[in-house]
Amino acid sequence: MDWDSFAEWGEKAARWTQDYHQTVKDKPVRAQTEPGDILNALPELPPEQAQPIEDIFQDFEQIVMPGITHWQHPRFFAYFNANTSPPSVLAEFLTSAIAAxxxxxxxxxxxxxxxxxxxxxxxxxxxxxxxxxxxxxxxxxxxxxxxxxxxxxxxxxxxxxxxxxxxxxxxxxxxxxxxxxxxxxxxxxxxxxxxxxxxxxxxxxxxxxxxxxxxxxxxxxxxxxxxxxxxxxxxxxxxxxxxxxxxxxxxxxxxxxxxxxxxxxxxxxxxxxxxxxxxxxxxxxxxxxxxxxxxxxxxxxxxxxxxxxxxxxxxxxxxxxxxxxxxxxxxxxxxxxxxxxxxxxxFRALKLWFVIRAYGLEGLRTRLRNHVNWSVDLHDRLATEPDFEITTKPMWSLWTFRYAPDGAVDLDDLNLRLVNAINDDGRIYLTQTRVDGNLTIRFQAGQFETTEDDVRVAYDVITEIARSLT
The missing domain is CATH 3.40.640.10 (Type I PLP-dependent aspartate aminotransferase-like (Major domain))
Structure with missing residues (x-):
């Protein structure tokens, strides 16, 4: 590949990026591969001769993407989000192109x-x-x-x-x-x-x-x-x-x-x-x-x-x-x-410049406030369910809970099975932590494109899968 063909592939990459972000909500949030799947799909030795960019891009889609956990999925409620946005991607593209x-x-x-x-x-x-x-x-x-x-x-x-x-x-x-x-x-x-x-x-x-x-x-x-x-x-x-x-x-x-x-x-x-x-x-x-x-x-x-x-x-x-x-x-x-x-x-400042100008502080504030309000609403709904207990109250858009139905003996094991079952299901992604020594499940909303409906889906998934385990 040379600079004469770069523009063509750059356009294809841009179209691919647009399609990825517009359809990522239809994919399982967490990668569904098993350990070693990607490694075994990659040749053990590097190529001696140049290979066509068409083949490289095809392998990117067929080998790499199945092993990606989609951090830009609107129902990524695990960890803390590592976000992006269209102006940030554009600025990062320019930063890479300048390569200063x-x-x-x-x-x-x-x-x-x-x-x-x-x-x-x-x-x-x-x-x-x-x-x-x-x-x-x-x-x-x-x-x-x-x-x-x-x-x-x-x-x-x-x-x-x-x-x-x-x-x-x-x-x-x-x-x-x-x-x-x-x-x-x-x-x-x-x-x-x-x-x-x-x-x-x-x-x-x-x-x-x-x-x-x-x-x-x-x-x-x-x-x-x-x-x-x-x-x-x-x-x-x-x-x-x-x-x-x-x-x-x-x-x-x-x-x-x-x-x-x-x-x-x-x-x-x-x-x-x-x-x-x-x-x-x-x-x-x-x-x-x-x-x-x-x-x-x-x-x-x-x-x-x-x-x-x-x-x-x-x-x-x-x-x-x-x-x-x-x-x-x-x-x-x-x-x-x-x-x-x-x-x-x-050159990290460039993407800050693009994002702040593209959304304005008030546009960014609106997103943050929505995430907090929607998360608190989910907390309030789950708190009314008799077989769930809230283990820590919302701090901004983060809070924790446990599934604790009557008669359950080992709640740590039950909740670990619950979070694993939720993540295997693929509709949402959550992680666990410990509160006062007890295993609990974290929820936090913060993905840039998350909607109120995405947070509502979390309630359905959590309650549905929890009750299927007992």
Whole structure:
């Protein structure tokens, strides 16, 4: 294939993409293949000679697509959505076509300056103070790692990168049990160690960290000769939407001079709606905040918005400037590679620009509000069914339930069989979690094209399949 034939195949790919998104609702949500099916359909050795693009595209449809779980299906109610939208796909196409490596201002000034402006747009949409600056990371995992490295360096007076952690007092980082496992990984990679990630007690319907218990844990570590370094808060945790009392916890952290990071990877998108901001009241006190537009705003993966009160702290932690990466003769520029762990950077800001302009903030707010309202309606309907129990209340569009008919002995086994049967059925896709040690089933609505009818279908599927098991 060469550039002379590219336009023809580009048009075919565009038509295929349009057809896929308009018909994906007719497919089973989760891939129906068995382990090894795709691997065994692929030749063991690569071809020695070029093959026709017609054959490659045919194999894409016949081998690859049967093994795809359709994240863009309107009845994908599992995990958190990894969304896309037509303007995002178009922008990603152009990004791929340009294929710029945007590590420095001089390697593509448009990418750097658009990233600056798009982060200002998002800051405005969330109503964060003007003092916050932002950078687009690939994922919340990377943003959290950057935050943990920064809290490590600040706690060690900027000597950790040079001296390591040898002979230092153990650093301590505090969070609740509801945080994402990316926090654990960040602690590992930063060299702090799993034993020094302190899980603080939670309480209340939001399953949030107890500020009193947080202060007690910090003071206890100080009394024991340990070195508190930072606090990581959750807003909309993955399991059940666990949300810490942000303002109270940040006040405790400030009292002890600890660096703070707020992980709102999923729920942060909802903060473009003023009526949901009470969930993170006081967030302007945080040093670092992260949310993923690719989870709920129709901007496809990967696109993570990372806000910083003092970006100089992050730059001091991560920046390395050898001569071959310096830009001479230009003042006042930003090199965003100094704000992230990877040196290489994609032009991620372009798809934000396309999506925000194509829908407007009010169009995006309407989608979010619909998802929340429709999900709450489903919760209310299922709550009236005598053989179901609600295990956690709705946090935005996420809540959990269990099938608990009279006489059932092993509810964990029954609910695991239920979620597996639902996913094998293919009409909707759900996942499970544990609440207070008990296996429960999660529901969350957030796919960009989901309709009220799609959520209503979930009620029919859940109740129908549950009662077929007993």
């Amino acid at each position: 490596q945007c590590m420095l201002w001089q390697t593509s000034p448009a990418a750097t300056e658009m990233e600056t402006r798009m982060m200002e747009w998002l800051r405005h949409a969330l109503d964060l103070p003007t003092g916050f600056a932002g950078v687009i990371q690939d994922s919340a995992s990377s943003a959290t790692l950057a935050a943990v490295l920064t809290m490590r360096e600040k706690a060690l007076s900027w000597q950790g990168n040079q001296q390591g952690l040898f002979a230092q007092k153990p650093l301590r980082v505090y969070c609740s049990a509801e945080v994402h496992t990316s926090i654990d990984r960040a602690i590992w990679v930063a060299g702090i160690g799993q034993q020094n990630l302190v899980r603080v007690l939670t309480k209340g319907d939001w399953r949030g960290m107890d500020p009193v218990a947080l202060e007690q844990a910090i003071q206890s570590d100080l009394d024991s000769g340990l070195h508190p370094a930072g606090v990581i808060l959750s807003v909309g945790g993955t399991s059940v939407g666990g949300t810490d009392p942000v303002e109270e916890c940040l006040k405790v952290a400030a009292k002890y001079g600890l660096y703070t990071h707020v992980d709102a990877a999923w729920a942060g998108s909802a903060m473009i709606c003023p009526e949901y901001r009470h969930y993170w009241q006081g967030v302007e006190r945080a040093d670092s905040i992260v949310f993923n537009p690719h989870k709920w705003l129709g901007v496809q993966f990967d696109c993570c918005a990372h806000f910083l009160k003092n970006p100089e702290d992050l730059v001091q932690t991560l920046a390395i400037s050898p001569e071959f990466l310096k830009t001479h003769g230009k003042d006042g520029i930003i090199n965003y590679s100094e704000w992230s762990v990877p040196l290489g950077r994609r």
